[in-house]
Amino acid sequence: MTDVNSAGGELVHGGQFIKHNVSGHVFEITAKYRPPIMPLGRGAYGIVCSMLNSETNEMIAMKKISDAFDNYTDAKRTLREIKLLRHLSHENVTGIRDIVPPPLKREFFDVYIATELMDTDLHQIIRSKQSLSEEHCQYFLYQILRGLKYIHSANVIHRDLKPSNLLVNANCDLKICDFGLARPTSETQFMTEYVVTRWYRAPELLLNSSDYTAAIDVWSVGCIFMELMNRKPLLAGKDHVHQLRLLIELLGTPTESDIGFIRSKDARSYICQLPQHPRQQLAKVFPHVHPLAVDLVDKMLTFDPAKRITVEEALAHPYLARLHDAADEPVCLEPFSFDFEQALGEEQIKDMIYQEALALNPDSMSKALMLPKFLTSLMAALLCFPSSEQSLLTPFWARSLSSGFLLSSLYCATLDSLRPPPCGNASNLCITPSKLQFAVLYLGITLATIGAAGTRFTLGAMGADQFDNPKHQGSYFNWFIFTLYMASIISSTAIIYVEDSVSFGLGFGLCAAANVIGLVIFVLGKRFYRHVKPQGSPFTSLARVFVVAIRKRKILLSQRSEDYYNKIHDGVTMMVVTTPTKTFKFLNHAALKTEGDIRADGSIAKLWNLCTVQQVEDLKALIKIAPLWSSGIFLSTPLAIQYSLATLQALTMDRHLGPHFKIPPGSMLVFILIATCITIVLLDRFLYAAWQKLTSRFPTPLQRVGVGHVLCVLSMALSAIVESKRLKIARSHNLQDQSVLIVPMSAFWLVPQLALAGIGEAFHFPGNTALFYQEFPASLKSTSTAMVAMFIGIAYYVSTALVSGVQRTTGWLPNNINHGRMDNVYWLLFVIGVVNFGYFVVCAWLYKYQGVAKVVDENPSSDDK
Structure with missing residues (x-):
C-alpha cells in the first residue's frame, strides 16, 4: 500500500520509507528525509541531492549509487569509502551521516550514502568568477594539509586528491571527500589500480611505479594550490x-x-632519452x-x-606559520585496517554494506528483534496455560511436543530445498523466494517461538513439582x-562463531543435536517423575467466578x-x-x-451459576499478587x-x-550472562547458607x-556515570558532531x-520465579x-514506547x-527504578504470604508419583 506524503513523495513499506523523484532518478x-530536495551533481555512479533530515533538522548530501553491486570493483570501492568515512573523524574530512538500509535485504540493489552538506567544491570555485585572495588560498592549503596529516596517520593514502574532491562551505571550511581509491600507506602488494586524475599525478605514478608512498598526495596538493593561485x-x-613532458x-x-627510485629499466631509459630541460625558477x-x-x-x-616534503613538514613551513598550531592538528589514534578487503565476494560486499547500514540505524535491527522476543515471552505464558494441573496436557507432554516444534523449525531453516537458491558470485540476479518458501520461513519462526516458549517455563514448573520443600524449590x-x-x-558465542565462520547449516545442526540429546535424556527419566493429571483449563473457572459474582x-x-x-x-478434596x-x-x-444450583448428588447443576470456595480464593490470590507482578514490568x-x-x-x-x-558490540551483553551465572x-x-x-x-x-531491584537501580546510576x-x-x-565513530x-x-x-538478575529472576x-x-x-x-x-x-517518547521530546x-x-536517559x-522500587516495597510490605493449598487425591493412580 502506498500513500502520498504532505511534504511530497510517496510513502511506501508501511510509511517507513518514502519515494522521491529527482530529475528522473527515484530515491x-x-x-525522515524530506524536501527541500535539490540535485547537486551527477556522474557515472548516479546522482547527489541535498535534502532535510527531519529528525535532526540538518541538511545533508544524499548520494545514490544505482545498481551498486553490478560491478565488483565499484562495489568494493563503495564499501571501502563507507568504512573509511566511519573510521575517520576530523574537521577537514567529510563526515558520514547515514547509510540508508533497504526495506528488505533481498531488494538491496542501490546504496544511499548521506554525508555532510557543503556549499561547493574547489573545482567550481576555480572555474567561477569568485575572487580569491592569497589569504583564501593559504587557508585552503592549510586545511588540506591538516586533513591529510590526519588521513596519513591513519595508515591511509587518499590517491585521488583533486579540486572536485575538496568540498567548501560559505565559511571557507574545507573537507576532503571521496575515499573510493584510498589504499594503505604500508601496502605490501603491487598497487596497480587507477589512481589520481592525470593533472595531479606524481612522477612515480606516471612512470608506473607500484611501490609509491603517501608522497603522491603531497604532489597533488602542490598542483592544486598552484591551480588555486593561477585559476x-x-x-x-x-x-x-604529454603530462610527463610538461612536468619535466x-x-x-x-x-x-x-630517478634512483625507479626500478624499471625501460622507464629509466625513457627518462634519459627525453630532451634535457633546466629546472625553471618558479618565482619567475x-x-x-x-x-x-x-x-x-x-x-x-x-x-x-x-x-x-612531508605533510608535517609542510604544515611547519614558514608560509603557514600564521595558521600552524601543532596542538590543533590531531592525528588518528587508531590506524585503519584494509584487511576486510581480502578475498571478498560480491555477496560478502553486499552483506558488509548492509551491516554498516544497520550499525548506523540500530532501530532497524532492534525493531526486527523486539517482536520475536515479545512473542516468545507471550507464548511462554500461553503454552504454560495447558500445562497446569487441570489442563489437557501434562507438563511432560507439553515439553516433549515443544521440543518437537523446535526441531521442526531447525529443519525448516537447514534444508536447502526449503530455501531460495543463493545469489551466485557469477550473477548479480537474486531469485525471489516463492510463496511456499516464504510460508516455510514464517512457519519456522512460528515453530521456533512455540517451541522455545513451551520448553523453558513448562520445564521450570515441572521440575519444581518434584520437590515439596520450598527451600529445595x-x-x-x-x-x-x-x-x-x-x-x-554458549549460543551467543560458540554457535554464532560456527555460523559466521563455517555455515548456518552447521550452526542449526548443532542446535538440533543439542535439542535431540536433551529430549532423549528428558524422556528417559519419565518413569521417575511426579506427574500431575490434566483436568482442564483453570482459566475457565476463574472467568466463571467473575461471571457468577456479577449475576449474584x-x-x-x-x-x-x-x-x-x-x-x-x-x-479431589480441596x-x-x-x-x-x-x-x-x-x-x-x-x-x-442458591436454589437450583446443586443436583441431588451434590454436584453443580449449571457451571456458570456456581463456583467452589477454592475457585474464588484462587482468583483472590491472583489479584493479591498482581501488584507485585506489575512491579516486574518497570524492573525489566x-x-x-x-x-x-x-x-x-x-x-x-x-x-x-x-x-x-575485536569484540562484536552485541557480544558485550555476554558479560551480563556471565555475571548472572557466577552470582547464582x-x-x-x-551466600544464602x-x-x-x-x-x-x-x-x-x-x-x-528486593535486592535485585536495588542492584538494577545502581546499575543505571553507574551507566550514567560511564x-x-x-x-x-x-x-x-571533537567527535560530538560526527556520526558513529x-x-x-x-x-x-x-x-x-x-x-x-547481571548480579541483580541472579537475585530477582530466580526470586520472582520462586515467588510466583x-x-x-x-x-x-x-x-x-x-x-x-x-x-x-x-x-x-x-x-x-519510552525510548520513542524520549526521542520525540528531547535531543x-x-x-x-x-x-x-x-547519560540523561540513564538518569x-x-x-524510574527508584520510584518502582518504592512501589515494590509498599506492595511487599502489604503482601501476606498465602497458605499454599494442599491437594489430597482420594483415588491415587500409578501415574501420580
Missing part, C-alpha cells in the same frame, strides 16, 4: 606522455639520483605568488618522492536459571460456612477453610449457594533499554581485546527480588554496569513460572549518540 529512502591547472597534460619542462630533467614563472608559497610548492613538486529455580543463562552464553451481586452474603459451596471435585475470606468480598457471591524496562543502549555505546568505543581480536553459584552454594546461619532464616523470595565520561572524551576529541575509550568500561545488572510458583494457586502452578516471561515481554514494549538520543545526552531510568 527510495527512509521517511588554471598547473600541468594540463593531454595524456600521460617546468621542473627540469631529473638527475640520476632523482609565478611572480604574483608569495615567495614563501613558491618555496613550499617547490619542495612539494620534487621529482624524487623520498626528497619531497528455591534452590532448583536457581540452577534452572543458571542453566538457561549458560545455554545463552444482589444476593446478600452469609456468615455461615454451610451457605458456600465446597465439595469434592472429580475425586483442604481449605469452608468460609471465603473477607478480602474482595464481592467475589464471594460466586460460591454462595530499564534493563531492556540499558542492554540496547550499551550495544550502541560499544559501537562507538574501542572493543579490541589484544592486538588482533555463589548465592546457592555459599551464610545468610541462614546469621539470621536463622532462609531469605524469602521477596527479599531476593556515559558521561564517554561523552566528555568524545567532545575533547570510535571514541578513544575502552568498551570494557561498560563491563561493571553490565555485571551489576510458591504463591500461585495449586491449579496454576505451571502457569506461575511463565509470569516472569510475561512481564519481560510487556517490558520490551514499554521500553520501546538525548539522536542517531549520532556523541551529539546526544545518553531517567535511575529515577
Whole structure:
C-alpha cells in the first residue's frame, strides 16, 4: 500500500520509507528525509541531492549509487569509502551521516550514502568568477594539509586528491571527500589500480611505479594550490606522455639520483632519452605568488618522492606559520585496517554494506528483534496455560511436543530445498523466494517461538513439582536459571562463531543435536517423575467466578460456612477453610449457594451459576499478587533499554581485546550472562547458607527480588556515570558532531554496569520465579513460572514506547549518540527504578504470604508419583 506524503513523495513499506523523484532518478529512502530536495551533481555512479533530515533538522548530501553491486570493483570501492568515512573523524574530512538500509535485504540493489552538506567544491570555485585572495588560498592549503596529516596517520593514502574532491562551505571550511581509491600507506602488494586524475599525478605514478608512498598526495596538493593561485591547472597534460613532458619542462630533467627510485629499466631509459630541460625558477614563472608559497610548492613538486616534503613538514613551513598550531592538528589514534578487503565476494560486499547500514540505524535491527522476543515471552505464558494441573496436557507432554516444534523449525531453516537458491558470485540476479518458501520461513519462526516458549517455563514448573520443600524449590529455580543463562552464553558465542565462520547449516545442526540429546535424556527419566493429571483449563473457572459474582451481586452474603459451596471435585478434596475470606468480598457471591444450583448428588447443576470456595480464593490470590507482578514490568524496562543502549555505546568505543581480536558490540551483553551465572553459584552454594546461619532464616523470595531491584537501580546510576565520561572524551576529541565513530575509550568500561545488572538478575529472576510458583494457586502452578516471561515481554514494549517518547521530546538520543545526552536517559531510568522500587516495597510490605493449598487425591493412580 502506498500513500502520498504532505511534504511530497510517496510513502511506501508501511510509511517507513518514502519515494522521491529527482530529475528522473527515484530515491527510495527512509521517511525522515524530506524536501527541500535539490540535485547537486551527477556522474557515472548516479546522482547527489541535498535534502532535510527531519529528525535532526540538518541538511545533508544524499548520494545514490544505482545498481551498486553490478560491478565488483565499484562495489568494493563503495564499501571501502563507507568504512573509511566511519573510521575517520576530523574537521577537514567529510563526515558520514547515514547509510540508508533497504526495506528488505533481498531488494538491496542501490546504496544511499548521506554525508555532510557543503556549499561547493574547489573545482567550481576555480572555474567561477569568485575572487580569491592569497589569504583564501593559504587557508585552503592549510586545511588540506591538516586533513591529510590526519588521513596519513591513519595508515591511509587518499590517491585521488583533486579540486572536485575538496568540498567548501560559505565559511571557507574545507573537507576532503571521496575515499573510493584510498589504499594503505604500508601496502605490501603491487598497487596497480587507477589512481589520481592525470593533472595531479606524481612522477612515480606516471612512470608506473607500484611501490609509491603517501608522497603522491603531497604532489597533488602542490598542483592544486598552484591551480588555486593561477585559476588554471598547473600541468594540463593531454595524456600521460604529454603530462610527463610538461612536468619535466617546468621542473627540469631529473638527475640520476632523482630517478634512483625507479626500478624499471625501460622507464629509466625513457627518462634519459627525453630532451634535457633546466629546472625553471618558479618565482619567475609565478611572480604574483608569495615567495614563501613558491618555496613550499617547490619542495612539494620534487621529482624524487623520498626528497619531497612531508605533510608535517609542510604544515611547519614558514608560509603557514600564521595558521600552524601543532596542538590543533590531531592525528588518528587508531590506524585503519584494509584487511576486510581480502578475498571478498560480491555477496560478502553486499552483506558488509548492509551491516554498516544497520550499525548506523540500530532501530532497524532492534525493531526486527523486539517482536520475536515479545512473542516468545507471550507464548511462554500461553503454552504454560495447558500445562497446569487441570489442563489437557501434562507438563511432560507439553515439553516433549515443544521440543518437537523446535526441531521442526531447525529443519525448516537447514534444508536447502526449503530455501531460495543463493545469489551466485557469477550473477548479480537474486531469485525471489516463492510463496511456499516464504510460508516455510514464517512457519519456522512460528515453530521456533512455540517451541522455545513451551520448553523453558513448562520445564521450570515441572521440575519444581518434584520437590515439596520450598527451600529445595528455591534452590532448583536457581540452577534452572543458571542453566538457561549458560545455554545463552554458549549460543551467543560458540554457535554464532560456527555460523559466521563455517555455515548456518552447521550452526542449526548443532542446535538440533543439542535439542535431540536433551529430549532423549528428558524422556528417559519419565518413569521417575511426579506427574500431575490434566483436568482442564483453570482459566475457565476463574472467568466463571467473575461471571457468577456479577449475576449474584444482589444476593446478600452469609456468615455461615454451610451457605458456600465446597465439595469434592472429580475425586479431589480441596483442604481449605469452608468460609471465603473477607478480602474482595464481592467475589464471594460466586460460591454462595442458591436454589437450583446443586443436583441431588451434590454436584453443580449449571457451571456458570456456581463456583467452589477454592475457585474464588484462587482468583483472590491472583489479584493479591498482581501488584507485585506489575512491579516486574518497570524492573525489566530499564534493563531492556540499558542492554540496547550499551550495544550502541560499544559501537562507538574501542572493543579490541589484544592486538588482533575485536569484540562484536552485541557480544558485550555476554558479560551480563556471565555475571548472572557466577552470582547464582555463589548465592546457592555459599551466600544464602551464610545468610541462614546469621539470621536463622532462609531469605524469602521477596527479599531476593528486593535486592535485585536495588542492584538494577545502581546499575543505571553507574551507566550514567560511564556515559558521561564517554561523552566528555568524545567532545575533547571533537567527535560530538560526527556520526558513529570510535571514541578513544575502552568498551570494557561498560563491563561493571553490565555485571551489576547481571548480579541483580541472579537475585530477582530466580526470586520472582520462586515467588510466583510458591504463591500461585495449586491449579496454576505451571502457569506461575511463565509470569516472569510475561512481564519481560510487556517490558520490551514499554521500553520501546519510552525510548520513542524520549526521542520525540528531547535531543538525548539522536542517531549520532556523541551529539546526544545518553547519560540523561540513564538518569531517567535511575529515577524510574527508584520510584518502582518504592512501589515494590509498599506492595511487599502489604503482601501476606498465602497458605499454599494442599491437594489430597482420594483415588491415587500409578501415574501420580
